[in-house]
Amino acid sequence: MAAAIAINLERILYLTELTGLKVYSPDGERIGRVVEAAVAPTEHPRRVARYLVGDGGRTRFAIRHDQVQSISLDGLVLADALLTPYRRDEAFLLLCKDLLDQQIIDVNGRKVVRVNDMTLTIEAAGDRQELWVLEVDVGVRGAFRRLLEGVAPPPVIRRLQEPIKPSSIGWEYCNIIEPDPQRRLKLNISHQMLNQIHPADLADIVEDLPPAEREALIESLDEDVAADTLTEVEPKIQTSILEALDSDKAADILEEMDPDHAADALGELEEEASREILSDMELTEAAEIGGLLEYKEDTAGGMMNTQFVALHQKAVVRDAIEALRGNEDLLESLNTLFLVDSDERLAAAVPLARLFVAGDSAPLVGLSFKSLLKVPVDASRKEVIEFFDKYNILTLPVIDEGEKLQGVITADDVISVLRRA
């Protein structure tokens, strides 16, 4: 094990060691020092594609990866002497400028971290050598190297850093946040990996980022993930993100949100902005959310959502199962069915679990709660919370003046109201 590490260490070059490394022509003449290294993600995700060399003055040359013969702590030796002047190119990810000291997302650790240094490995490519990015260093060890960079020679720094615990993130788990969408495309940065992170964790990440990066992140997530993430983000930040997004992008994301959350989010925006987003949404969703927006925020109407399943009061278990088959997207959070009469007035509530122990043709009315709990749309937020506390319920139906079922309030709505208070 120890031997393996020793071999590995010889193959390792830190970015702090690469910058400042002497560059030699094929005949051993010193040309300058490495000042920057660039990866071209569209060509190869890890390989350093260009080395930028400065010769003390302001002139900078670019060296292609296949012009390098060998790399070690002693210097970088070129295979040919063809130096081309450096031109800025957006398709290159500059390790010092774009990464060092900047914030990136650690996909595994699910948090925002700052880059202290990078670890590269020396790889053989035929008879030549090239550098591949291995890890990004975010811990005290990397910071230590940065502080001593140029002060002590690399072998000394390597020995001194040994007692410090390393802390790094594999390059494949690093997500760079680039606010400019065109540069993102050129750098081949996708946020696909982020879609695997739980939206609640993503929301924490979003809250940790500055505004431009925040918007970039939400914009590049899948719409359903973006919707779930936005739901979890604190209202103030939610509003500023929605304001910054294009209104049709915002509309697409809001369509994926639960209507009550979408209505809450829109309610925070200025009237003009919220109207514009509503007009960019699909008609059915816009109507539903628009309806919810009518209610005052601190009433049952403002808290409720319209995602419920209601059947006629004469229906039997078979009908209920049939109705559920048509509403698969609701199933994750559904725990109660509602029965209404021919005039759509609320008649009874049925706990979902009872369906499993009843026969196919059992009438649903027979399975319903003994007493029907409900609140009017204009009930105050306080009354609603008291209801949940007193009766230990998960779902509470909301009715209008004509006893018609308008929506439901679920326990999670109540929890988020309580948490915000």
Place this chain on the structure above:
Amino acid sequence: MLRRLRNHIAVFFAVIGPGFITAMVDNDAGGIYTYSHAGAKWGYLPLWTLLPITLALVVTQEMCARMGAVTGKGLSDLIREEFGLRTTFLVMAALLLVNLTNVMANFAGIATSLSLFGVSRYISVPLGAAAVWLLVVKGTYRSVEKVFLLACGFYGAYVVSGILVRPDWAQAAISSVRPRLMLDDAYVAMLIGMVGTSVAPWMQFYLQSAVVEKGIDAKEYAQSRIEVVVGCVVMTMIAFFIILACAGAIYSKGPRDISSAAEAAQALEPFGRYAYLLFSAGLFNASLFAASILPLSTAYTVCEGLGFESGVNKSFQEAPVFYWLYTLLIAIGAGVILLPNFPLVPLILLSQVLNGMLLPVILIFILLLVNRKDLMGKWTNSGPFNAVAWTTAAVMISLSLSLAALSAR
């Protein structure tokens, strides 16, 4: 029209906090001593400096608030991203040291102000430290900010005690607008002290982080700027009344040097119990206030710049470095006050020296950053503003360096 006005007021109250708090904490134990001394020794003469002081404060604070709102990043974040880790590390190490001495000075303020009420420092300082620590560890950002805003209200005590000593209002009004320069060593030192203490390095970091934490964005910035200006004006008004109180109570009886703010409070006694009590209570409030903000702001700034998790909304496990720094700053800052024969006065002078030496560096960083197009877009300094800002910075730098030199002498 009325609705729009109401909207403006609503947004104003939504952004209130950072600018106000930062400006008010500027009147901490050290600041109050400086103003008390100026009033006691020179009477109404130094009042004219308050106008340029307000200007200097507004100019520097405004830039930081703007950077916070536009970039959504703290000042130490920006220094880290644009000037690299080593620079940041050195700045943070210096800031940590400077602020620690400032924390000590304010715990000393707690001790002396409460001793006027007959409370031993062996009771007041540990209790003060515990209260400060709990406030942040057990609170949320919103609740902490509310407590801080409440503390701002208590500065009103100085206004009342200033009125109670029945100062010479006509003299005060004239002196406020008529600059008076004398080639007297002590007078010049006093002027330098007043201006030099008015802008401290930590304030810039605190203000910018607070703006970011509050989520104020470029759109709300217009209101935030008003808040910064109002905060600075109110702060100098408080300073005005402190000078007034000491001019009326001490200078008019016979100009003399005072060695602490507590001594100034005692001199107010002949003007009634209330003048005396309010002045002492004001000093206690200001010291406790600064003693709560400084460790918090320092821990924030250092963690932000060096990439450790930070924030009162995180748990101890999530942000250990942040909480340890915070705890140690309070423990050491309060602890040394309890040591018998601790050289407190030299220490307060040292904190002035260090503040003065660090400020130039910070001001130059601010001016470089705020003028970066890639960071600030259309929000960089305008040409005329830049001229004012660089001039202010140059004056502040030379004054604070002179103050450092004077204090070190």
